[in-house]
Amino acid sequence: MVIFGATGDLTARKLCPALYNLAREGQLPPQFACVGFARREKSHDQFREEMREGISNFSRVKPIDESLWANFKDHLFYHQSEFHDVEGYKKLGAFLQELDRKLGTKANRVFYLSTQPSFFPLICENLHRAGLIYDTDTTQDKWSRIIIEKPFGHDLKSAESLQTELMRFLKEKQIYRIDHYLGKETVQNILIFRFANSLFESVWNHRYVDHMQITVAEDIGIGTRGNFFEEAGLLRDIVQNHMMQLLCHVAMEPPVNLTADGIQNEKVKVLQAIRPLLPSDFETSCVRGQYGPGFINGQQVVGYRQEKNVSPTSNVETYAALRFHIDSWRWAGVPFYLRGGKRLPKRATEISVIFKDPPGVLFQQGEKSNEPNTLTIRIQPDEGTSLKINCKVPGPSSPIQPVKMDFRYGSYFGMSPPEAYERLIQDCILGDNTLFAREDEVLHSWRLLTPILDYWAATKANDFPNYQSGTWGPKAADDMLARDNRKWRLI
Amino acid sequence: MTDTTHLVSPAEIHQKLNEIWESLDTTKSTRASLFNLIFYTQKNNRSAYAQKLVQKIVEKFPSRVIFICVDKQSKEDSLKTEVSILSSKQGEHDVACDYIYFEASSASEVRIPFLVLPHILPDLPVYLLWAEDPSKEDSLAPQLEQFSNRLIFDSESTDNLAKFATNLVRHFEESKTDIADLNWARIESWRNLFSMAFHASEKLEHIQQAKKIVLSYNAQESHFFCHTRIQAIYLQAWLACQLNWTYKSMRQENDQVFFTYQSPHTQVEVQLIPTHHSTLPPGLILNLDITTCDQQRYSFSRDPQEIHHITFQGFNAEKCELPTQYVLAKAESGHSLVNEICHRGTSTHFLKVLHMIKKMELC
Numbered sequence: 001m002v003i004f005g006a007t008g009d010l011t012a013r014k015l016c017p018a019l020y021n022l023a024r025e026g027q028l029p030p031q032f033a034c035v036g037f038a039r040r041e042k043s044h045d046q047f048r049e050e051m052r053e054g055i056s057n058f059s060r061v062k063p064i065d066e067s068l069w070a071n072f073k074d075h076l077f078y079h080q081s082e083f084h085d086v087e088g089y090k091k092l093g094a095f096l097q098e099l100d101r102k103l104g105t106k107a108n109r110v111f112y113l114s115t116q117p118s119f120f121p122l123i124c125e126n127l128h129r130a131g132l133i134y135d136t137d138t139t140q141d142k143w144s145r146i147i148i149e150k151p152f153g154h155d156l157k158s159a160e161s162l163q164t165e166l167m168r169f170l171k172e173k174q175i176y177r178i179d180h181y182l183g184k185e186t187v188q189n190i191l192i193f194r195f196a197n198s199l200f201e202s203v204w205n206h207r208y209v210d211h212m213q214i215t216v217a218e219d220i221g222i223g224t225r226g227n228f229f230e231e232a233g234l235l236r237d238i239v240q241n242h243m244m245q246l247l248c249h250v251a252m253e254p255p256v257n258l259t260a261d262g263i264q265n266e267k268v269k270v271l272q273a274i275r276p277l278l279p280s281d282f283e284t285s286c287v288r289g290q291y292g293p294g295f296i297n298g299q300q301v302v303g304y305r306q307e308k309n310v311s312p313t314s315n316v317e318t319y320a321a322l323r324f325h326i327d328s329w330r331w332a333g334v335p336f337y338l339r340g341g342k343r344l345p346k347r348a349t350e351i352s353v354i355f356k357d358p359p360g361v362l363f364q365q366g367e368k369s370n371e372p373n374t375l376t377i378r379i380q381p382d383e384g385t386s387l388k389i390n391c392k393v394p395g396p397s398s399p400i401q402p403v404k405m406d407f408r409y410g411s412y413f414g415m416s417p418p419e420a421y422e423r424l425i426q427d428c429i430l431g432d433n434t435l436f437a438r439e440d441e442v443l444h445s446w447r448l449l450t451p452i453l454d455y456w457a458a459t460k461a462n463d464f465p466n467y468q469s470g471t472w473g474p475k476a477a478d479d480m481l482a483r484d485n486r487k488w489r490l491i
Numbered sequence: 492m493t494d495t496t497h498l499v500s501p502a503e504i505h506q507k508l509n510e511i512w513e514s515l516d517t518t519k520s521t522r523a524s525l526f527n528l529i530f531y532t533q534k535n536n537r538s539a540y541a542q543k544l545v546q547k548i549v550e551k552f553p554s555r556v557i558f559i560c561v562d563k564q565s566k567e568d569s570l571k572t573e574v575s576i577l578s579s580k581q582g583e584h585d586v587a588c589d590y591i592y593f594e595a596s597s598a599s600e601v602r603i604p605f606l607v608l609p610h611i612l613p614d615l616p617v618y619l620l621w622a623e624d625p626s627k628e629d630s631l632a633p634q635l636e637q638f639s640n641r642l643i644f645d646s647e648s649t650d651n652l653a654k655f656a657t658n659l660v661r662h663f664e665e666s667k668t669d670i671a672d673l674n675w676a677r678i679e680s681w682r683n684l685f686s687m688a689f690h691a692s693e694k695l696e697h698i699q700q701a702k703k704i705v706l707s708y709n710a711q712e713s714h715f716f717c718h719t720r721i722q723a724i725y726l727q728a729w730l731a732c733q734l735n736w737t738y739k740s741m742r743q744e745n746d747q748v749f750f751t752y753q754s755p756h757t758q759v760e761v762q763l764i765p766t767h768h769s770t771l772p773p774g775l776i777l778n779l780d781i782t783t784c785d786q787q788r789y790s791f792s793r794d795p796q797e798i799h800h801i802t803f804q805g806f807n808a809e810k811c812e813l814p815t816q817y818v819l820a821k822a823e824s825g826h827s828l829v830n831e832i833c834h835r836g837t838s839t840h841f842l843k844v845l846h847m848i849k850k851m852e853l854c
Contacts, residue, residue, distance in 0.1 A: 219609070295605035298501035298570055346609035374614055388614040401525065404614050470605035490638055491613045 001425070002092065004083070004123055005115035006036025006047070010149070012054025014180075015112065016076075018421035020055045023072050024065060025418075027426055031104040035077045037092065047078035060416050075103070083119050089130035096132070109144040110428055117151055121165035128169035136171050147176045147428055150241045151232065152437070155453055156446040163439055176428045177437040181242040181349075183420030183427075185409070186379045188435070190249040190351070191263075193377065193385065200375070201254075203355070204330075210372060211335045213352040213489055214246050217344040219296050221469070222318070226309025233316045235288075235449055235456075238340040242349075244271070244445045245437070246379070247336060250351055251326055260434040264441060271444035273328040282455045287477045289319030290461065291343040294469030301343065301469045315460055318342040319467060321477040322452075323484075335484065339477060343469035348491050349379035363390070363400055371402040374489065383417065384408040496575040496592070501606055507574050508589050520578070520585040523553035526615050529607060529635060532622040534562040534594070537648075540715035541622050544673075545590075550579040553588035555612050559603055561631070565596035572606070604634040616640045624649040625658045636662075641669040646721050656848040669837045674721045674774070675844070680819035681726055681776060682840070684791070687817070688803050697805075699734055700783040702757050709775040710746070710765030716773035720748065720763055723776055724853070725844060727761045732843040738850055750851075757784055771798060 001019075003011050022028040036047050052073065056064050079095055081088025100107050111127060113120055124146065127133050134144045146166075153159025166175060181187055194201050203209070216238050222229040229237065248267035255262040277285055292303035305312050319341030326336065355373040363370060374388040384407045391403040409417060427435055466474040472488065481487050499507045512522055528548060532541040538560055545556055556577065571594040578587035591610055595603055611617055619639035621632060626649060636642060642662060649655040663670050689695050708723040727750060731738065736752035736759055743749075750761040766777060775798065779791040787807045794800040804814040 295602045297609075298572070298602050298606055345605070371614075371616075376614065386614065402614065402616065403525065468605075470608065472608070489613060490611055490617070 001033070001110040001112060001429075002035045002037050002079075002096070003112045003114055004037045004119070005113070006078070007038040007040050007042070007050075008114055010114045011036060012050060013058045014419070014421045015114070015425070016051040017055050017059040018419055018425055020059055020064075020068075020072055021061060021419065021422050022426055024061065024068055027422075029429075031106065033075050033077060033096075033099045033103050033105055035079050035092070035095070035099070037079050037081060039080070039082055041080055042078050044076070044078050048073045048076050051076055060419055083115065083123055083126070086126055086129060089126045089132065093130045093132055107142040108429075109142075110147060110425075111144070112147045112149075112425075114149050117149075117153070117162070120148060120162060124166055124169045133169055133174070136174065143174075143431065145174050145176055145428055145431070146170060147178050147425075149178055151236055152177050152442045153446060154232065154236055156443065156450040159443055159446045163443070172439055173433070175439075176424075176433055177439075177442060178424055179241045179245055179437050180420040180424065181245055181379070182435040182437070183422075183424040184379060185417040185423075186377065186383045187246065187249060190246075190377060194250075195254050204353075206330065206332050206334045208355055209334050210354045210356045211337060211484075211486060212250060213354065214243055214250075214336070214338045214350075215352075215489075215491060216243055216246075216340040216349045217346060217472075217491065218342050219344060219347050219470075221291065221301060221343050222304065222307055222310070224308065226307050229318075230310055230314060230316055233453075233456075234318050234340055234342065235320050235453060239320055239322070239338060240445050240449050241437070243338050243340055244448075246349075246351055247274075247324070247338065248441070250353070250377075251328075251331060251336070253330070258434070260432065260436075260438075263434055264438045268438070268440050268444060270326060270328075271441065271448065273326045273331075274448055275325045275327050276448060277322075277324075277452060279451075279455065282452060284480070284483070285323040286452050286455075287319075287321040287474060287480055288317035288456055288461060289321075289341065289467045289474035289477065290314070290316065290464040291318050291341075291467055291469045292465030294343065294471065296343065296345075296470050303465050303469065304342075305465065315456075315464065317456065317461070319344075319473045319477070321473065321480060323480060324448075335486075337481060337486075337488070339473060339488065341467075341473050344472060345470055346491065347381060350489075350491060351377045351379065352489050354486075354489075370400055376489075382408060383410070496573045498571070498573050501570075501572050504572065504574055504591055504610060508576075508591075511574070511576055515576075515587075520587050522576075522588065523586050524555045524588055524612050524615060525552045526554045527557065527611050527617040528554045528620060529557045529559065529611075529617065529639065530620045530622065531559045531561075531631065531635060534560050534564070537622065537715050544620075546577060549577050549588050553577075553579070553586050555589045555610070555615075556591065557607055557610055558590065558592045559607070559631075559635075560592070560594045561597060561600045561603070562594065563597045566598055567596050568598040569596045570594070570599045570602060570606075600631055603631055607635065608638065611638065618643055620645070622648060624655065625662065626651060626654045636666065636668065639668060641671065642666075643671045643673065645673045647674060647716055647718050649718070651853065652718075652721060652724060653849050653851050653853045656845040660842070660845050660849060663837060663842065670841075671837070672841070675725055675838070675841050677774070678722050678726050678729075678776065682729060684801060684803075684817050684819065685730070688789070688791075688815075694789075694805070697783050697787050698781060698789070699754070700756055700785060700787070701734070701754070701781050702759055702784050703780075703782040704730070704759070704761040705764060705778075705780045706761065706776065707764040707766050707778045709768050709771045709773055709777060711767045711769050711771070711773055713773045719774040720765065722774045723763050724748075724848065726776060726779075727763070728844045728847050729840060731759075731761075732840065732847055738847050741851055741853070768795065771795065 003015055019034055079092050099105055113123055153162050248270045251270045252266040255266045290304050304310060304318050305314050321339040324336045353375040357369050357372060370390045376386045378384050386404050386406040388402050388404050390400050393399045393401050424435055497507055530545055532538055573592040575590045576587045577590045578585045593606055617639045618641045619635050620643040622645045625644055646655055659670050689698050706723050706727055710719045712719060731752050736754045739751040739753050741750045746765050748763040752759040777793045781789040789805045792802050799819045801817045801819055802814045803817060805812040
């Protein structure tokens with residue numbers, strides 16, 4: 001496996017700890033090597049030392065196992081080169097062949113592109129020119145695959161253009177578009193929860209579901225990613241990929257089988273069925289926000305415009321809330337509300353299915369309805385599922401109170417689930433792209449969101465910053481649901 | 492019954508609570524949360540009472556407690572965060588719940604809503620017990636109210652009950668959030684008793700003919716209670732509302748208060764008489780006598796030895812009914828109090844009472 005951009009944060013924080021844990025659990029073949037490819041001068045040992053620190057700090061299992069590390073480090077290497085330097089790729093090729101001989105890696109390659117997206121075509125072209133990408137039509141005994149980090153383009157046009165570029169050197173089955181959300185156990189469990197339990201799937205439709213809410217909340221700000229975020233914004237950073245994937249998982253029909261195509265076909269159908277937002281919807285079904293100063297964990301934090309590498313008059317959104325309708329038999333009339341943001345009160349990714357009120361008014365308390373049944377799938381943290389039901393409070397009178405039935409992964413299975421990157425890297429090695437995004441998924445997602453991005457880029461948000469750090473976003477997002485007589489779940 | 496308290500930074504609250512729970516014997520302790528209880532009080536001589544009240548509530552209904560104590564006198568920028576668990580032994584098992592404590596100076600109270608929000612348990616009701624006078628403006632109140640399903644006040648905190656009532660009515664009308672008051676909840680058993688005693692239609696007709704009511708209450712103040720006549724005022728106002736009387740006036744003579752109402756039949760006078768019993772809870776309603784236009788009398792008297800026992804008797808110049816003894820629910824011990832303040836919607840009776848009280852020249 002060759003990691004391009006190996007001196008970046010992702011390698012030390014996620015990729016190497018993932019490889020280490022795969023090795024620890026015996027999931028990595030002994031004939032394996034990881035080569036860091038980056039521009040900075042560095043020795044193999046320096047690279048190994050940095051990775052050791054990354055594993056020590058960020059591995060889900062601590063402390064580092066010294067005997068395992070002693071062996072694992074011998075499979076880590078570093079290769080210095082500029083991304084545009086063709087010679088560097090040729091040298092890389094020679095070095096990989098040397099490793100094949102030494103470690104018996106059999107010339108199978110995973111190229112992990114953890115670089116700025118603008119380098120993706122260049123790196124693929126140079127890999128191709130150096131003969132490191134095999135032609136799948138003529139090569140049977142070895143394989144080469146490319147993992148591409150998000151974002152895949154920054155709008156529909158650029159995504160299409162990137163896809164065209166990549167297809168000059170690669171076949172679709174060689175491209176693994178990673179969205180680490182898909183590697184999370186809790187996301188994979190959505191399909192099992194839905195389709196392995198008759199209890200829930202039978203009510204998973206417009207007859208019983210009032211609406212759905214998908215929340216991806218982070219309490220952190222943009223940190224050192226000011227430059228990136230000024231270019232991207234939240235819609236590109238979270239909604240286009242993670243949130244649309246979650247939406248697909250909760251809304252899709254049962255696949256005909258569990259193959260990659262079987263599942264991806266159904267996800268694409270969801271994206272195709274989402275009613276595109278028209279210009280007249282942009283003010284009523286889309287809300288953008290930007291955080292101002294506030295408090296997180298009792299500490300005062302600055303607003304987005306005061307962050308490093310951010311324009312003091314920035315128009316970039318750090319919060320987005322959207323309302324979608326899926327024009328399908330199953331979901332007719334059921335709104336899907338999505339919200340994501342930075343500097344919200346807590347880190348939480350959750351999907352909530354809010355069910356319709358029961359008929360009749362037998363147990364209504366005055367003018368108020370009882371709380372609706374709510375099924376919540378907690379993606380992270382505190383992974384699990386909960387169901388809110390109404391219950392009689394003990395005693396002679398009959399006040400009704402909502403109570404919660406809760407399933408927690410941590411409590412039940414007593415183990416921390418593997419990191420998403422572990423599963424995804426392993427799947428790529430095994431050639432299973434079920435948990436990766438297919439070209440048409442990505443393009444459909446961009447097709448839905450690009451008009452919103454264009455509208456937001458063309459109209460200045462005069463109310464920015466419009467929410468305080470540490471609150472649940474701008475009032476306009478509450479108003480959007482209030483107009484539908486609904487409200488966001490308090491998470 | 493607060494277990495060991497741990498001083499933590501706000502960022503560590505969740506982690507520390509999990510650590511505490513992991514350290515417990517889970518076969519004997521059950522972590523329970525029926526609702527979120529946000530308790531706000533200022534640092535004063537009633538803070539200890541507030542803690543006691545919280546303990547009472549969670550013993551009956553274990554809930555996540557977020558206790559906020561603001562020291563209005565302190566001008567330093569200080570914030571203290573503690574976590575612990577509150578437990579109540581029930582048989583062999585401990586049922587316990589999370590307790591998060593924030594103590595802030597007035598300079599740092601601006602941080603409080605931001606600290607509270609991440610620690611509200613989703614999908615469970617949020618009850619805000621505001622132990623201070625809602626008539627006094629406090630910037631924290633609207634911020635905490637906005638994520639609360641129910642506002643529970645304590646009229647003991649007010650020096651002006653009419654203003655308090657006006658505020659509660661406004662709160663309800665503006666926010667449509669359920670409201671309750673601890674003193675109203677404390678007289679729930681008396682209200683139930685009246686309903687039982689006057690259930691029969693002939694008795695109900697009698698009481699509608701009432702022209703004089705004398706009500707005595709314990710005016711002995713304690714460290715925590717000094718507005719001892721509120722329960723008595725609530726009870727007589729409730730009777731007046733239920734019997735469709737119109738409030739006319741009130742006057743004070745020495746330490747006694749007289750209310751005048753107009754009933755469909757006659758003018759009614761209600762007299763509140765303070766008595767002093769150091770062994771009885773402050774504000775406790777002791778005796779109540781009703782005299783009707785035709786000299787029918789009904790008497791409720793509390794046994795000072797068995798304070799939950801009430802003897803009820805009806806009599807007139809010609810005949811005397813056999814006394815009936817009722818046992819009041821032990822409101823102050825938890826269950827019915829919590830039921831009243833936490834689980835019921837806003838009582839329409841309570842709203843009527845508030846509307847009546849806000850017209851009174853009480854202070």
